[in-house]
Amino acid sequence: MSDTVRFRVHRGLSRSEGEEGFQDFEVPLVRGMSVMDGLDYIYDHLDGSLAYYDHAACNQGICQRCLIQINGATGLMCQTLVTGDLTLEPLSTQPVERDLVTKWGRKSDG
Amino acid sequence: MKTVKADVLIVGGGGAGFRAAIASRQEGAETLLISKGPLARCGASPMAGADLTCHGVGMREAGFFGEPNDSEEKFLSDIVHQGCFLNDQVLAERFVQDGPSRMMETLDWGCQPYLCDERAIFTSGIGIVDAHLKEARRLGTRFMDDTAVLELMVQEGQVCGAIGLDLRSGERILIDCHAVILASGGWHKAYTPVTGSKELTGDGVAMAYRAGAEVANMEFVTFACNVPLWPPIWRGSIVTYAMSLMCGGTLENADGERFLDRFDPEMVEIASTTEWNKSFFSFATALEVRAGRGTEHGGVYYVKGDTPWPEFEAKALRSYPDWKVKGADFSELGRRLRDGEGVEVAGAAEYFEGGVWVDERFASTLPGLYAAGECAVSLFGANRVAAATMEMLVTGAIAGKEAADFARTHPSASPHPTTARVLDDKITKPLRNRERVDVGQLRSDLQKAAASYLGPVRCERELVDFVRSLERMQQEVLPVLGASHEGQIYNKAWIECLELENMLTVLELSARSALQRTESRGVHYREDHPFSDNDQWLREIHLSLDRGERRSAVHPVRQGSLPLPSGRIPYLTMIHDMMRSHSDVGGHH
Ligand SMILES: Cc1cc2nc3c(=O)[nH]c(=O)nc-3n(C[C@H](O)[C@H](O)[C@H](O)COP(=O)(O)OP(=O)(O)OC[C@H]3O[C@@H](n4cnc5c(N)ncnc54)[C@H](O)[C@@H]3O)c2cc1C
Ligand code: FES
Numbered sequence: 001m002s003d004t005v006r007f008r009v010h011r012g013l014s015r016s017e018g019e020e021g022f023q024d025f026e027v028p029l030v031r032g033m034s035v036m037d038g039l040d041y042i043y044d045h046l047d048g049s050l051a052y053y054d055h056a057a058c059n060q061g062i063c064q065r066c067l068i069q070i071n072g073a074t075g076l077m078c079q080t081l082v083t084g085d086l087t088l089e090p091l092s093t094q095p096v097e098r099d100l101v102t103k104w105g106r107k108s109d110g
Numbered sequence: 111m112k113t114v115k116a117d118v119l120i121v122g123g124g125g126a127g128f129r130a131a132i133a134s135r136q137e138g139a140e141t142l143l144i145s146k147g148p149l150a151r152c153g154a155s156p157m158a159g160a161d162l163t164c165h166g167v168g169m170r171e172a173g174f175f176g177e178p179n180d181s182e183e184k185f186l187s188d189i190v191h192q193g194c195f196l197n198d199q200v201l202a203e204r205f206v207q208d209g210p211s212r213m214m215e216t217l218d219w220g221c222q223p224y225l226c227d228e229r230a231i232f233t234s235g236i237g238i239v240d241a242h243l244k245e246a247r248r249l250g251t252r253f254m255d256d257t258a259v260l261e262l263m264v265q266e267g268q269v270c271g272a273i274g275l276d277l278r279s280g281e282r283i284l285i286d287c288h289a290v291i292l293a294s295g296g297w298h299k300a301y302t303p304v305t306g307s308k309e310l311t312g313d314g315v316a317m318a319y320r321a322g323a324e325v326a327n328m329e330f331v332t333f334a335c336n337v338p339l340w341p342p343i344w345r346g347s348i349v350t351y352a353m354s355l356m357c358g359g360t361l362e363n364a365d366g367e368r369f370l371d372r373f374d375p376e377m378v379e380i381a382s383t384t385e386w387n388k389s390f391f392s393f394a395t396a397l398e399v400r401a402g403r404g405t406e407h408g409g410v411y412y413v414k415g416d417t418p419w420p421e422f423e424a425k426a427l428r429s430y431p432d433w434k435v436k437g438a439d440f441s442e443l444g445r446r447l448r449d450g451e452g453v454e455v456a457g458a459a460e461y462f463e464g465g466v467w468v469d470e471r472f473a474s475t476l477p478g479l480y481a482a483g484e485c486a487v488s489l490f491g492a493n494r495v496a497a498a499t500m501e502m503l504v505t506g507a508i509a510g511k512e513a514a515d516f517a518r519t520h521p522s523a524s525p526h527p528t529t530a531r532v533l534d535d536k537i538t539k540p541l542r543n544r545e546r547v548d549v550g551q552l553r554s555d556l557q558k559a560a561a562s563y564l565g566p567v568r569c570e571r572e573l574v575d576f577v578r579s580l581e582r583m584q585q586e587v588l589p590v591l592g593a594s595h596e597g598q599i600y601n602k603a604w605i606e607c608l609e610l611e612n613m614l615t616v617l618e619l620s621a622r623s624a625l626q627r628t629e630s631r632g633v634h635y636r637e638d639h640p641f642s643d644n645d646q647w648l649r650e651i652h653l654s655l656d657r658g659e660r661r662s663a664v665h666p667v668r669q670g671s672l673p674l675p676s677g678r679i680p681y682l683t684m685i686h687d688m689m690r691s692h693s694d695v696g697g698h699h
Pocket of ligand 1: 146310
C-alpha cells in the first residue's frame with residue numbers, strides 16, 4: 001500500500017476561518033512531488049471544482065503567481081516539496097476570489 | 111456583455127505581442143493587448159534562456175565583438191540550411207536584415223546581456239519581455255490580463271472583432287476592432303511534460319483556422335532535448351537542457367549504453383556544441399525509447415560523462431549560482447550528477463514551427479488578421495537553430511505596423527450582436543451541459559498520446575490511429591463536454607473544456623500534416639519514410655476550413671537567393687550535410 005498525505009484545503013468564495021472553511025483530501029505521496037502536483041491530483045481525480053492558480057502556471061518558479069500560505073508560511077505551490085500533511089490557505093495579504101485563488105498578480109481590472 | 115473598442119487588438123502578452131503593440135502605437139493606432147496569463151509572466155517568452163541572435167557584423171554595430179567576417183548572406187545561408195530548405199526565404203531575409211535594429215533597441219530599452227558570442231547575446235527571457243512591456247506601456251497601449259480571446263468575428267470577409275473571457279470573473283467581453291494580431295504562442299500544454307506555461311493551448315491558431323485562415327507547416331515541432339521527467343517537481347524544466355550545452359555530459363539508455371556513440375562522431379560534436387542539440391538529441395532519445403531501451407518514466411539518463419566534476423560544476427555555477435535557477439532549487443540535481451547518478455530526461459515540445467500562414471506583411475489569408483511570433487508559420491522552416499526570441503521581435507514589429515496601417519485604411523463595421531450571442535452561447539455551453547466529463551483525465555490522456563504519436567519520431571500506423579481518435583473526440587466528446595460545476599469564478603474545468611477544443615484542433619492539423627508528409631525533414635522524422643525527398647517535398651502543406659469542409663493544399667516553398675537542393679537523400683545524411691554546410695562563423699548558431 002502506498003503512503004498518503006492529507007491536504008487540508010481552504011474552500012469558498014471569501015476567506016473563511018475555522019474548520020468548516022476547509023476540506024480534507026487524501027493524496028498519494030510521491031517522492032519529489034510539489035504542492036502543485038498534489039493539487040493537480042485532487043483536481044484530476046477527486047474534485048474538479050477546486051480552484052488554485054493554474055491557468056497560466058509556469059511550474060518553474062518563474063511567474064511567482066502561485067503564492068499561497070503553506071502550513072502558515074508564504075510559499076510557491078510549484079516549488080514547495082510535499083513531505084507530510086499540509087494546510088493550504090489563500091495568500092493572507094490579498095482578497096480571496098475562490099478557494100486558494102486571490103487577486104494576487106492581477107494588473108488590469110479585466 | 112461588456113464591449114471594448116480599439117483599432118488594433120493584439121492577442122498575447124509575450125514578446126511578439128509587446129513588440130507588435132509598440133509598432134502599432136508608433137503608427138498612432140488605438141491598441142488593446144489582451145493576455146491569457148499575467149503580462150510578461152506567462153507564455154514561452156519569460157521561460158526562455160534566452161539568446162538573441164543576429165549576424166556578426168550587426169553584433170559589432172551593437173557594441174559586441176561579433177565577427178567582422180560574417181555577413182547577411184552567410185547568416186541567411188546558415189538559417190536556410192538549418193531549416194533544411196523549407197524556409198520561406200523572403201521572411202528569413204527580413205529576419206536577417208532587421209535583427210541588428212531589434213537587438214539595439216532591446217538594449218536601449220533596458221535589457222541587460224550577461225554573455226555574448228559571435229552571433230548572439232545571452233540574456234533572460236524576463237529581461238527581454240520586461241523591457242518591451244515597459245516601452246509598450248510608455249507609448250500608451252491598453253492592457254487586459256488573465257483574459258482569453260476565444261473566437262474571432264468576421265463580417266463581409268474581414269475581421270471585425272473578437273470575444274474574450276475574463277478567466278477570473280467568468281465575464282465575457284466583446285472586442286470591437288478593425289484588425290487583430292495573433293501573438294498567442296504555441297500549444298505546449300497539448301504535450302507532456304509541459305515546458306511553456308500552461309495557458310499555451312493553440313487558441314490563436316485554432317480560432318484563426320475556424321475563422322477561415324490558412325495554417326501551414328503544422329507537422330514541425332521542435333523538442334528541447336534533455337528535459338527532466340522525474341522527480342515531478344523537475345518535470346518540464348530546461349535546466350538540464352541548458353546544462354548539457356554549457357557543461358557537457360552525455361546520455362545513456364536504460365542498459366547503461368552511451369547510445370550517441372552509434373552516430374557519426376562529427377554530428378554528435380556539432381550537436382553538443384550548437385543549438386542543433388535540440389533536434390538531434392531529441393531524435394536520438396526517441397529512437398532509444400521506441401526501441402524499448404527507455405527508463406521507467408520514458409526517457410534516457412543524462413549523466414555528467416567524462417567531464418571532471420570540478421570543471422562541470424564550475425561551469426554550472428557560473429550560470430546557476432548555488433544551483434538556483436530563477437525561483438527553483440536544483441542542488442539535489444547537482445548532487446546526483448556529482449555522484450555519477452543519472453537524471454531521467456527526454457525531448458519535450460518547446461517550439462512550434464507551424465502556425466497561421468502569413469505573407470511578408472505578416473498578414474494571414476483572412477483580411478484584417480495578422481500573426482506574429484510562435485503562432486505564425488516559422489521563418490526557420492523545418493528546424494530552428496537561431497533564436498525564436500529574436501523571431502518574435504522581428505515579426506511582431508512588422509505585424510504591428512502593417513495591422514495599424516490596415517485598421518486605418520479598412521475600417522470594419524461593428525460586430526453584429528447576433529453573432530456575439532451565438533458565440534457567447536458556445537463559450538458558456540460547458541456550464542450548461544449535463545454530462546460532467548472528467549476533463550482533467552481527458553487532457554492528460556491527450557498529452558500522453560501527443561507525446562508518443564507526434565513526438566520526434568512518427569509512423570503512418572500511429573498517425574492514422576491518432577487522427578481517428580482525435581476526430582472521435584471532436585465528434586462525440588466535445589458536443590457534450592461539461593465542466594464539473596456551474597460557477598463562473600475561476601472555474602478551471604470550464605477553462606479546460608474550452609481549451610480542449612483548441613488542443614484537439616491543432617493536434618489534428620499537426621497529425622494530418624505529419625501523415626501527408628511522406629518524407630523526413632528537419633524535426634519531422636517518419637520511421638516509414640526515412641528519406642529527405644527534395645524533389646517532391648520542398649513544399650509546405652497548407653490546411654484550411656471552407657464552409658465546414660477540410661481543405662489541404664501543397665505549395666512550393668518561396669525561394670529567395672539560395673538555390674534549392676535536389677534528390678532523395680537518407681535523413682541522417684541530409685542532416686549531416688546541413689550541419690556541415692555551416693559558414694566559417696563560430697558561436698552556438
Ligand atoms: C522553456 C522554453 C525555453 C525557451 N528558450 C528559448 C531560448 O533560449 N531561445 C530562443 O530563441 N527561444 C526559446 N524558446 C522559444 C521562445 O521562447 C518562443 O518561441 C517565444 O518566446 C515566443 O514568443 P511569443 O510572444 O510568440 O509567444 P509566448 O511568449 O508564448 O506568448 C504567448 C502569449 O499569448 C497569450 N495567449 C495564449 N492564448 C491566448 C488567448 N486565447 N487569449 C489571449 N492571450 C493568449 C499567452 O498568455 C502569452 O501571453 C523557449 C521556449 C520555451 C518553452
Ligand atoms: S507557477 Fe509560476 S512560480 Fe509557481
